[in-house]
Every structure is written in structure tokens, then in C-alpha cells.
Amino acid sequence: DIQMTQSPSSLSASIGDRVSITCRASQSISSYLNWYQQKPGKAPNLLIHSTSSLQSGVPSRFSGSGFGTDFTLTISSLQPEDFATYYCQQSYNTPHSFGQGTNLEIK
Amino acid sequence: QVQLQESGPGLVKPSQTLSLTCSVSGVSVSSGSYYWSWIRQPAGKGLEWIGRVYISESPTYNPSLKSRVTILIGTSNNQFSLKLSSVTAADTAIYYCARSGATTSYDFWGQGLLVTVSS
Numbered sequence: 616d617i618q619m620t621q622s623p624s625s626l627s628a629s630i631g632d633r634v635s636i637t638c639r640a641s642q643s644i645s646s647y648l649n650w651y652q653q654k655p656g657k658a659p660n661l662l663i664h665s666t667s668s669l670q671s672g673v674p675s676r677f678s679g680s681g682f683g684t685d686f687t688l689t690i691s692s693l694q695p696e697d698f699a700t701y702y703c704q705q706s707y708n709t710p711h712s713f714g715q716g717t718n719l720e721i722k
Numbered sequence: 723q724v725q726l727q728e729s730g731p732g733l734v735k736p737s738q739t740l741s742l743t744c745s746v747s748g749v750s751v752s753s754g755s756y757y758w759s760w761i762r763q764p765a766g767k768g769l770e771w772i773g774r775v776y777i778s779e780s781p782t783y784n785p786s787l788k789s790r791v792t793i794l795i796g797t798s799n800n801q802f803s804l805k806l807s808s809v810t811a812a813d814t815a816i817y818y819c820a821r822s823g824a825t826t827s828y829d830f831w832g833q834g835l836l837v838t839v840s841s
Contacts, residue, residue, distance in 0.1 A: 649826075
């Protein structure tokens with residue numbers, strides 16, 4: 616199975632900050648990397664698929680990059696609604712696996 | 723608009739079988755364009771992929787659960803189901819159904835259903 620490791624596990628930031636979350640796969644997954652945002656009591660919401668493709672309706676302040684084993688989610692200017700938990704997920708092969716999550720909190 | 727909705731008992735006794743259904747609207751589960759999956763999340767923890775089904779393929783399961791899991795697709799009522807046998811407290815979680823397509827990302831999710839395993 617492919618293991619996904621996110622860092623940091625938690626992050627404190629302010630409105631307007633630029634933040635990045637990294638995700639590392641235990642083996643190469645090409646570009647089969649997706650990012651989700653989850654707010655308390657809600658299902659995860661797809662932000663970015665295939666490493667860097669923005670899902671319809673997602674603000675352009677979200678972006679993704681990477682290839683192989685190392686990936687990054689960047690939020691260019693934090694907005695109040697962005698404080699949530701973020702998960703990466705590989706879809707290179709089954710079982711699909713998720714990172715442990717990054718909790719983004721208000722500083 | 724695509725919608726998914728989980729249903730089933732919220733409380734299951736240890737050693738019994740957990741049975742959930744995901745009702746889908748806005749798209750046919752037999753369209754051949756999508757995989758239909760189950761994912762779970764213990765309270766305060768991360769996401770675990772349980773398995774998926776596709777109309778013309780055998781289901782695929784997480785090896786960690788494979789001996790206990792069955793996922794079936796029901797074309798007559800546009801639903802798919804999850805059965806997890808011999809449950810223990812470790813199976814207590816929010817269970818989500820979700821759709822994935824050509825991008826293999828999960829673009830539509832149900833709202834989630836909390837299932838507690840307790841006597």
C-alpha cells in the first residue's frame with residue numbers, strides 16, 4: 616500500500632497569509648494526487664485533482680504542484696473560510712490512501 | 723445536480739454486520755462513467771478508503787478490510803451498498819459514500835452517517 620505523509624500536522628496562520636502544505640508519497644504516484652478541504656461536521660470537499668487542476672467552483676487562491684513523490688498545496692492569501700483541515704489523497708492505485716490531515720487554524 | 727445520501731442503522735452490536743445504502747440522484751450508477759466508493763472516518767481522525775464498485779467490474783476492497791467487506795451496486799434503484807461483517811468498536815466511524823470519475827478524485831460525497839458499534 617502507498618503511504619501518504621502530510622506536513623505539518625497543524626498550522627497557525629493569519630488572514631492574508633500565504634501558506635503551503637506538503638504531502639509525500641511512499642513511492643512514485645506520478646500526478647495522481649488530489650487535495651480536499653474538510654470543515655467540522657461536513658464531508659470532504661475536492662479542491663484540486665491530478666496535482667494541479669482546480670476543481671470547478673474552487674477559488675483561484677488555491678493551487679497545487681508536484682510530481683512523483685512530493686506535492687504541495689498552496690493558498691495564496693488566506694481567507695476566513697479557509698480555516699479547515701486539508702487532506703491529500705493518492706489515486707495511483709488501490710487502496711486509495713489519504714494523508715493524516717493538516718489542521719489550519721487562525722493565529 | 724448529483725447527490726448521494728447514506729442510510730442505515732446508526733447503532734450496530736459487536737460481532738454483527740453493518741449494512742449501509744447509498745442512494746444516488748442526478749446520475750445513474752450504471753452509466754459506466756464512474757466508480758462508487760465507501761470511505762470512513764473515525765471521530766477526530768483521518769480518512770480510510772474501504773472500497774469501490776464499478777458497473778462492469780468486480781469490486782475492489784482495502785486489503786485491511788477485504789475479508790469482511792462486500793460492496794454491491796443496485797441498478798434497479800440507483801443505489802449501492804456496503805456490508806461489513808464481524809464489527810468491533812474499531813469500526814465506529816462516520817461512513818461516507820462518494821463518486822469518482824476519470825480523474826479518480828472524489829468529486830461528490832454523501833453527508834456521512836455515524837455508525838457506532840456498541841452493545
